[in-house]
Amino acid sequence: MKELPQVADDPRAELEPGGGPPGGPPQPPERPPTSSARLITTLATAGALAGLVIVLVFGWANPRIQAYRAMVLREAIQEVLHSPESVQTWYVVDGALSETPPAGADTITAEKVHLGMDGDGQPIGYAITGQEPGFQDFILVIFGYDPDAGRVLAMKVLESKETPGLGDKIYKDSAFVAEFEQAASPLEGVKIGAGTGSENEVDMITGATISSRTVIGIINHRIEALEPVLSSADPAATAASATGAGGAPKPGESGS
Amino acid sequence: MRATTPTQDLIRGIWKENPVLVQLLGLCPALAVTNTVANSLAMGIATFFVLVGSSLLVSMFKKVIPHEVRISAYILIIATFVTIADLVLAAVVPLIHKELGAFIALIVVNCMILGRQEAFASKRPIGRSLLDAVGTGTGFMIAMLMMGTFREVLGNGSILGISLFGDGFEPWVIFILPPGGFLTLGFILLAFGWWQERKLESIRVRQWPHGVATPSREEAA
Numbered sequence: 001m002k003e004l005p006q007v008a009d010d011p012r013a014e015l016e017p018g019g020g021p022p023g024g025p026p027q028p029p030e031r032p033p034t035s036s037a038r039l040i041t042t043l044a045t046a047g048a049l050a051g052l053v054i055v056l057v058f059g060w061a062n063p064r065i066q067a068y069r070a071m072v073l074r075e076a077i078q079e080v081l082h083s084p085e086s087v088q089t090w091y092v093v094d095g096a097l098s099e100t101p102p103a104g105a106d107t108i109t110a111e112k113v114h115l116g117m118d119g120d121g122q123p124i125g126y127a128i129t130g131q132e133p134g135f136q137d138f139i140l141v142i143f144g145y146d147p148d149a150g151r152v153l154a155m156k157v158l159e160s161k162e163t164p165g166l167g168d169k170i171y172k173d174s175a176f177v178a179e180f181e182q183a184a185s186p187l188e189g190v191k192i193g194a195g196t197g198s199e200n201e202v203d204m205i206t207g208a209t210i211s212s213r214t215v216i217g218i219i220n221h222r223i224e225a226l227e228p229v230l231s232s233a234d235p236a237a238t239a240a241s242a243t244g245a246g247g248a249p250k251p252g253e254s255g256s
Numbered sequence: 257m258r259a260t261t262p263t264q265d266l267i268r269g270i271w272k273e274n275p276v277l278v279q280l281l282g283l284c285p286a287l288a289v290t291n292t293v294a295n296s297l298a299m300g301i302a303t304f305f306v307l308v309g310s311s312l313l314v315s316m317f318k319k320v321i322p323h324e325v326r327i328s329a330y331i332l333i334i335a336t337f338v339t340i341a342d343l344v345l346a347a348v349v350p351l352i353h354k355e356l357g358a359f360i361a362l363i364v365v366n367c368m369i370l371g372r373q374e375a376f377a378s379k380r381p382i383g384r385s386l387l388d389a390v391g392t393g394t395g396f397m398i399a400m401l402m403m404g405t406f407r408e409v410l411g412n413g414s415i416l417g418i419s420l421f422g423d424g425f426e427p428w429v430i431f432i433l434p435p436g437g438f439l440t441l442g443f444i445l446l447a448f449g450w451w452q453e454r455k456l457e458s459i460r461v462r463q464w465p466h467g468v469a470t471p472s473r474e475e476a477a
Contacts, residue, residue: 034322043325043332050336057340064347161357 066108072158073142077114077127080144080154084116084124095229113226116144125153126230130222134214137161139170141218143180147230152187152219155180160211167211176205176212185223189216265384269392275368276399277448282368286403287437289359293416296404298352300397302345302360306337307369307396311377311389318378330373331364338363368396399444406440407431 077087090097092111101110114127125146131138139160144153157171169176180187184200189212195201204212260268275281285303290296313333314321321329342360345353353360363369372392377385408414411431413421430436 031323034324039322039325042320042322043328046329046332050332053336054339054343057343061343061347065343065350068347068350159354 073129076142076156076158077116080127080142080156081114081116081124082144082153085119086117087127088115088117089113090115092226092229096232097229113230126226128222128226129158130218131159132214132218132221134160134170135162135167135208135210139211139214139218141215143219143222145185145223145226145230147227150185152180152183152185152223155215155219157215162208162211167208169205169208170211170215173205176203179203180219186220187216189213262384262387266387266391269388269395270398271395274395274399275392276396277445279368279371281371282366282396283441284362285359285366286400287434287441289356290400290403290407290437290440291411291432292355292408293401293404294352295355296400297397298345298349299356299359300393300400302338302341302356303363303366303369303396304390304393305341306334306363306366307372307393308386308389309337310334310369311372311385312382314373314377315380315382315385321378326378327370327374330370330378334369334373335364368392402444403437403440406444407436411436 074087078084081087090099090113091101092098092113093100093102097113101107101112116124116127118124125144127142127144129140129142131140133139137160139162140158141155142158143155145151146153155177160168160171162168162170171177179202182199183202184198186200187202188198188200189204190201192203192206195203202212202216204216269275273279276283276286282303285299289299310330310333314330317329338361341363342353345356345360372389376388380388405415408416409420410428411433413419413425413427419425431440
């Protein structure tokens with residue numbers, strides 16, 4: 001009869017506490033209990049040192065991570081607004097667009113939209129971000145929206161941890177991403193083949209129903225929330241006021 | 257229990273006691289993130305860094321850490337290295353960091369790493385612990401790369417994103433999906449077991465031509 005190789009005499013197998021090093025002096029099976037004060041001091045010191053190290057590394061890494069995020073966002077805005085000539089960032093303050101973030105909020109976390117304009121200074125549409133829980137974790141989506149036409153220009157998933165091979169098709173499946181091009185708001189997710197050809201229909205992905213539905217939901221909810229703000233703001237006037245008299249670039253403006 | 261030489265400490269984890277292929281530890285990352293060679297490599301390097309760093313610190317402070325809270329202390333050390341690895345990967349290779357997702361943070365619970373601390377680094381001198389960690393970490397990386405190469409070649413027809421077979425190749429997509437991870441690991445373990453079995457058999461025939469005794473793993477090596 002075959003026997004599997006025994007591993008009992010393997011030094012790796014010694015997991016019992018108190019086992020000494022091979023060949024070393026045998027240790028007493030029972031050790032005196034360590035005082036609670038020492039246990040607490042040791043762990044507290046170790047925790048404090050670990051925290052210090054992490055803070056130092058974070059200080060080094062965070063600017064790089066933020067710079068990368070900003071670059072990804074810039075590229076995504078270009079993509080969902082179909083390469084606008086220039087992009088302005090507007091903050092949403094008390095139901096209106098403002099050039100400056102609301103008091104007490106920083107430029108990163110404040111709610112904002114990005115207005116893209118073509119070469120003649122005519123607005124193309126707004127790039128809007130939104131996030132909601134998907135199947136695994138929050139899905140962060142950016143999409144272009146033209147409030148005049150009431151149409152979504154394009155959609156791009158910025159962050160998602162959806163299941164590889166299934167839910168990640170919301171950004172890997174180009175057919176699904178293309179469904180959002182020029183789709184009329186509000187979007188309506190339909191099963192493939194069940195559509196009636198209406199312009200607000202988006203074919204969902206088989207096997208990724210929750211992820212698809214989340215993306216559609218994010219876009220609908222964000223448009224619903226921002227529609228009053230965007231339609232009351234006259235894009236041409238906002239654009240003119242930003243690029244008009246004085247000529248100095250506004251803080252939120254970034255040319256492409 | 258036999259004492260080991262420094263060379264044995266180093267090379268044992270690479271092949272003979274490979275953490276994934278022989279000890280079957282660390283299977284979660286080996287199954288989850290080996291769908292491409294680049295991901296496998298990044299995961300292997302991150303795990304290597306965490307393992308070597310943790311073994312070094314655990315071995316250095318083994319006399320200071322009270323026995324009662326040793327596991328908490330190991331976890332604290334490991335978690336610190338994992339957080340560092342996570343931040344550095346996010347800053348240096350953001351695309352790969354995004355692909356690996358939560359699995360970087362999950363290195364904390366890789367039993368291969370905690371196992372080396374408890375079974376080896378907490379009882380041996382610093383040098384030996386480092387050798388052991390380097391060997392085990394290398395073994396883990398080899399296993400990850402075996403899985404990653406197998407899966408990327410079959411599932412995507414490429415290595416490190418470079419297409420191998422041209423447009424005529426229809427990728428065998430299942431191999432980059434989760435079931436492909438299990439299939440690949442199964443095939444690799446099968447091949448590994450067959451090879452070990454053959455080796456044992458040849459020794460058995462040579463040493464005990466008439467007997468039924470089974471050589472131990474040490475004699476086989």
